[in-house]
Amino acid sequence: MIILIINNVVILAGIGGFLAMLLVIADYFLANYGDCNIDINQGKKKFTVKGGSSLLSSLAEKMVFIPSACGGKGTCGLCKVKLLKEIGPVLPTEKPYLDKDELKNGVRLSCQIKVKQDIFIHIPEALFSIKKFRGKVERIIDYTYDIKGVYIKLDEPKNIEFKAGQYVQLESKKYGKVKQVVSRAYSMSSPPFEEDKIELIIRLVPDGIMTNYVHKQLHQGDDISFTGPYGEFFIRDSKADMIFVAGGSGMAPFKSILADLEKQQSKRRIVYLFGARTEKDLFLVDEMRHFEDTLADFTFIPVLSQADEDSDWKGKKGYIPPILKDYVKDPDNTEGYLCGSPGLLAVTEKEMHKLGIKNVYYDSFG
Numbered sequence: 346m347i348i349l350i351i352n353n354v355v356i357l358a359g360i361g362g363f364l365a366m367l368l369v370i371a372d373y374f375l376a377n378y379g380d381c382n383i384d385i386n387q388g389k390k391k392f393t394v395k396g397g398s399s400l401l402s403s404l405a406e407k408m409v410f411i412p413s414a415c416g417g418k419g420t421c422g423l424c425k426v427k428l429l430k431e432i433g434p435v436l437p438t439e440k441p442y443l444d445k446d447e448l449k450n451g452v453r454l455s456c457q458i459k460v461k462q463d464i465f466i467h468i469p470e471a472l473f474s475i476k477k478f479r480g481k482v483e484r485i486i487d488y489t490y491d492i493k494g495v496y497i498k499l500d501e502p503k504n505i506e507f508k509a510g511q512y513v514q515l516e517s518k519k520y521g522k523v524k525q526v527v528s529r530a531y532s533m534s535s536p537p538f539e540e541d542k543i544e545l546i547i548r549l550v551p552d553g554i555m556t557n558y559v560h561k562q563l564h565q566g567d568d569i570s571f572t573g574p575y576g577e578f579f580i581r582d583s584k585a586d587m588i589f590v591a592g593g594s595g596m597a598p599f600k601s602i603l604a605d606l607e608k609q610q611s612k613r614r615i616v617y618l619f620g621a622r623t624e625k626d627l628f629l630v631d632e633m634r635h636f637e638d639t640l641a642d643f644t645f646i647p648v649l650s651q652a653d654e655d656s657d658w659k660g661k662k663g664y665i666p667p668i669l670k671d672y673v674k675d676p677d678n679t680e681g682y683l684c685g686s687p688g689l690l691a692v693t694e695k696e697m698h699k700l701g702i703k704n705v706y707y708d709s710f711g
């Protein structure tokens with residue numbers, strides 16, 4: 346009897362799956378949604394697109410760029426827009442990224458919505474200033490065995506305006522077996538006053554589409570494009586002490602921020618804790634020591650979690666969260682800025698709140 350029930354369930358599931366697949370194939374090949382109008386901010390911008398693509402890519406086609414760190418995979422939750430007219434139910438792929446208020450107010454993930462009818466949306470006006478940039482790779486630096494610095498000299502537009510700490514969405518090209526063109530988020534590590542170029546610091550992710558493209562396919566002189574600037578990760582205008590925490594390529598926004606603070610002759614107290622496994626994972630240490638000389642009150646503390654047994658490392662060992670307390674003078678007058686992997690960020694943020702630091706800002710790379 347049980348075997349019969351299991352058999353029936355398997356058969357039904359198989360038929361269901363087959364029908365769903367047929368629907369997807371039919372939708373792909375047969376559906377013709379014709380021209381659809383997109384209206385942004387009650388007529389501020391209006392255009393017509395061919396239906397069938399995601400709202401995110403339809404907007405990008407018309408040079409309206411929504412933050413989309415995962416490049417439309419539905420895993421970053423950044424591509425939110427507010428629908429002013431309902432277009433159908435929220436998809437299961439959107440739900441994990443939308444809170445109760447957002448669900449009530451028509452907020453949706455633009456990468457998950459397919460344009461099949463006229464769409465009316467609201468987005469922050471600041472997004473209108475995001476541009477597409479084209480440039481050439483000026484220089485590639487090997488910072489460590491798995492981290493590269495990539496300098497891009499801008500061709501069109503020739504200059505970029507951004508706040509130190511913000512990121513761009515870099516675009517890849519097809520290579521080898523990878524037939525997809527993807528875009529991924531990278532923080533600018535060069536300072537805003539170098540307007541005609543940007544530097545990105547990119548860590549190789551095994552099997553990662555973009556990072557393998559950058560590490561193994563990209564060469565000096567190659568054309569490359571990106572959109573930006575995006576993001577809210579920049580230092581707040583106050584006199585509070587600042588604690589920076591980063592690991593790996595999380596160094597990128599802090600390199601930009603520190604150069605910017607140096608230019609402004611900032612007097613703020615800054616402690617920068619940088620986590621790495623071994624000495625092989627440390628980079629830009631001389632540049633950080635330079636900021637100790639030029640900034641009024643800056644300390645750089647590299648912390649190794651797996652220092653080699655035979656190394657003569659005299660610096661800090663272990664993990665950052667347990668030693669944070671040694672560097673916080675007045676929690677009410679301290680801001681935390683964190684950048685790197687979601688794991689590092691979660692434990693560090695928790696520890697900062699435990700120590701009484703209320704204002705903690707971060708860019709999570711995961």
Ligand SMILES: Cc1cc2nc3c(=O)[nH]c(=O)nc-3n(C[C@H](O)[C@H](O)[C@H](O)COP(=O)(O)OP(=O)(O)OC[C@H]3O[C@@H](n4cnc5c(N)ncnc54)[C@H](O)[C@@H]3O)c2cc1C
Pocket residue numbers: 414421512527529530531532533546547548549550551552553554555556557576594595597598708709710711
């Ligand atoms: C706001 C923001 C700023 C960022 N800035 C930087 C930056 O300055 N420098 C930088 O190197 N990265 C940065 N990232 C991460 C970057 O956007 C990509 O996610 C990362 O480079 C991987 O891209 P990929 O196409 O190579 O990997 P994918 O092809 O997207 O992923 C391949 C596989 O690796 C896993 N994976 C994805 N990312 C990581 C990761 N970081 N570590 C381990 N496994 C991963 C995925 O789950 C997947 O299984 C940033 C991310 C965000 C959201």
Ligand code: FES
Pocket residue numbers: 412413414415416417418419420421422423424454455456457
């Ligand atoms: S672009 Fe990342 S979830 Fe939509």
